[in-house]
Amino acid sequence: MGTNNENEKLIGVIDAGTRSVQFCVFRTTHNKEITKHTIDIATAVPQEGWSEQDPKEILDAVRKCMAKVVEELGEEASKNIVTLGITNQRETTILWDKTTGEPLHNAIVWNDIRTDSTVDRILAKVPDQDTNYFKNHCGLPVSPYFSAFKIKWLMHYSPHVKNACKSKTCLFGTVDTWILWNLTGGINGGKHYTDVTNASRTFLMNIELLNWDPYLLNYFKIPEEMLPEIKSSSEIYGYVSNDWPLEGVCISGILGNQQSSLLGQRCLKEGQAKNTYRSGCFLLYNTGNQRVLSTHGLVTTVAYKLGKQPPVYALEGSVAVAGTAIKWLRDNMGFLKDVSRDTESLAKEVFNTGDVYFVPAFKGLYAPYWRKDARGIICGLTAFSTKQHIIRAALEAVCFQTRDILEAMNKDCGIPLTKLRVDGKMSQNDLLMQLQADISGIPVIRAETEDITALGAAMAAGAARGVDIWNIHSEESELIPIHTFLPTSTTNERDARYKKWKMAVQRSLGWAVPKKSAVMTEERYCMLASLPGCLYVIISFGMLAISEYIQGVGSR
Ligand SMILES: Nc1ncnc2c1ncn2[C@@H]1O[C@H](COP(=O)(O)OP(=O)(O)O)[C@@H](O)[C@H]1O
Numbered sequence: 074m075g076t077n078n079e080n081e082k083l084i085g086v087i088d089a090g091t092r093s094v095q096f097c098v099f100r101t102t103h104n105k106e107i108t109k110h111t112i113d114i115a116t117a118v119p120q121e122g123w124s125e126q127d128p129k130e131i132l133d134a135v136r137k138c139m140a141k142v143v144e145e146l147g148e149e150a151s152k153n154i155v156t157l158g159i160t161n162q163r164e165t166t167i168l169w170d171k172t173t174g175e176p177l178h179n180a181i182v183w184n185d186i187r188t189d190s191t192v193d194r195i196l197a198k199v200p201d202q203d204t205n206y207f208k209n210h211c212g213l214p215v216s217p218y219f220s221a222f223k224i225k226w227l228m229h230y231s232p233h234v235k236n237a238c239k240s241k242t243c244l245f246g247t248v249d250t251w252i253l254w255n256l257t258g259g260i261n262g263g264k265h266y267t268d269v270t271n272a273s274r275t276f277l278m279n280i281e282l283l284n285w286d287p288y289l290l291n292y293f294k295i296p297e298e299m300l301p302e303i304k305s306s307s308e309i310y311g312y313v314s315n316d317w318p319l320e321g322v323c324i325s326g327i328l329g330n331q332q333s334s335l336l337g338q339r340c341l342k343e344g345q346a347k348n349t350y351r352s353g354c355f356l357l358y359n360t361g362n363q364r365v366l367s368t369h370g371l372v373t374t375v376a377y378k379l380g381k382q383p384p385v386y387a388l389e390g391s392v393a394v395a396g397t398a399i400k401w402l403r404d405n406m407g408f409l410k411d412v413s414r415d416t417e418s419l420a421k422e423v424f425n426t427g428d429v430y431f432v433p434a435f436k437g438l439y440a441p442y443w444r445k446d447a448r449g450i451i452c453g454l455t456a457f458s459t460k461q462h463i464i465r466a467a468l469e470a471v472c473f474q475t476r477d478i479l480e481a482m483n484k485d486c487g488i489p490l491t492k493l494r495v496d497g498k499m500s501q502n503d504l505l506m507q508l509q510a511d512i513s514g515i516p517v518i519r520a521e522t523e524d525i526t527a528l529g530a531a532m533a534a535g536a537a538r539g540v541d542i543w544n545i546h547s548e549e550s551e552l553i554p555i556h557t558f559l560p561t562s563t564t565n566e567r568d569a570r571y572k573k574w575k576m577a578v579q580r581s582l583g584w585a586v587p588k589k590s591a592v593m594t595e596e597r598y599c600m601l602a603s604l605p606g607c608l609y610v611i612i613s614f615g616m617l618a619i620s621e622y623i624q625g626v627g628s629r
């Protein structure tokens with residue numbers, strides 16, 4: 074590895090995703106990284122529907138990845154890294170104490186649904202229980218997905234957070250902020266900033282003014298002093314402190330990972346869109362400087378803001394479960410051994426799904442339905458159905474969910490999308506991409522550069538004022554190698570199948586009824602949080618047994 078030109082300027086990117094953290098190094102104006110190191114991050118599931126990560130493990134992985142890349146590049150070449158970018162899983166919520174630097178709780182991950190009952194309580198108070206009630210303020214529907222609900226939960230249920238709030242030492246951050254604060258000095262003057270793209274996912278930022286919205290802060294009773302300052306996506310935020318590798322290098326680009334891949338895909342013009350297929354699936358459509366407030370279940374979000382230039386907005390369709398369904402078929406059903414090696418070959422052993430439909434609403438459905446009461450179903454099974462049919466149906470589910478979003482986008486924007494740019498690990502599956510073209514009826518254009526997400530943050534970091542080593546709008550930086558998948562189905566065929574998908578979705582709705590035990594679960598957590606491990610397990614099981622007994626009696 075190493076670089077050919079020892080004086081060439083390089084950009085490092087910390088890409089902190091849900092599954093892993095990686096540090097990638099890019100040459101300026103080149104689309105391919107020259108080296109990277111990746112470390113997986115553990116996710117704990119303390120209870121059904123919950124999802125937590127250790128903020129210190131994330132930091133530790135960042136440190137190790139940076140150190141490894143510096144070691145591989147060699148000291149001389151590493152000096153060519155002139156700036157750093159950060160891109161991250163969004164909405165994931167971390168609270169820590171600014172005097173000790175210690176997290177006050179595990180990070181609550183974006184797809185955690187513990188705040189279901191908090192959401193219900195909020196909805197019960199708004200006219201017609203309208204999930205879009207706050208959309209004019211923040212562009213988002215009421216959903217456990219967004220950070221404000223997670224902050225609220227922590228402020229209510231974590232004794233450590235409560236105390237830190239009382240003593241005004243509690244800080245909030247999404248993963249970008251947590252990394253930046255630590256990288257720039259932590260308790261010794263760390264920068265407590267976030268960028269507009271991450272802030273736009275908290276439910277607390279005013280989507281027009283790009284500041285913390287006083288009405289929402291008051292509604293959630295979240296004090297502004299615990300929130301980071303909102304910055305653009307491309308400016309110098311600070312410098313790496315002396316206890317990290319690459320000491321003294323500036324940090325000049327921050328973007329949530331879906332916005333970062335929009336930039337990496339060069340969707341810089343109004344009307345361009347990309348879809349990223351990973352654990353979840355996220356379709357972003359550039360709406361230029363205009364904020365389009367969706368009336369069809371999409372989210373209004375900031376796509377990017379380059380320094381002092383006006384913000385660029387996007388409409389987003391988020392799908393909670395994409396690759397996760399394949400992992401579930403591997404881990405829980407034992408249908409396959411290796412996700413990347415077996416999925417495509419097994420799905421290709423059958424010519425179609427045999428009329429099987431799989432709605433993987435494991436934690437409800439996100440866009441465009443926003444139904445947290447939906448649960449997963451596999452329907453249309455016959456004695457003829459095999460695991461191959463079900464695997465293929467899981468792939469098709471991703472394509473149908475994408476079509477749901479495309480239909481909503483076409484309605485909101487008025488001009489149908491004529492092609493779809495795609496990326497993400499799951500997009501390496503050729504069959505999935507062909508099914509996507511066939512189900513949506515438009516060409517699917519896959520970026521053959523693996524780390525498109527990190528590339529976006531490299532571009533933002535390199536373009537920052539004072540760094541000035543990447544011209545985002547230059548023709549030279551347009552050349553991403555691509556592979557195109559063209560639709561082979563007729564309109565009638567795809568519409569008939571899509572109709573069936575909609576029937577399957579209908580059957581998945583309303584399955585999860587609010588349980589008394591859901592509220593008990595939160596309280597049980599609060600009470601048990603301070604107990605030693607073994608006592609926790611014994612009491613936990615005891616309470617579970619009692620609550621199940623009570624439910625059993627109730628349902629007789
Ligand atoms: N060839 C493949 N076919 C189908 N799904 C795949 C394939 N390769 C990876 N996946 C799925 O894609 C996801 C991997 O995404 P990854 O980029 O590691 O990101 P994330 O941080 O979102 O987990 C996993 O859920 C995995 O099941």
Ligand SMILES: O=P(O)(O)OC[C@H](O)CO
Pocket residue numbers: 089090091092161162163164183329330331351352353
């Ligand atoms: O799971 P990731 O890392 O693809 O990212 C998740 C999204 O940012 C959630 O909004």
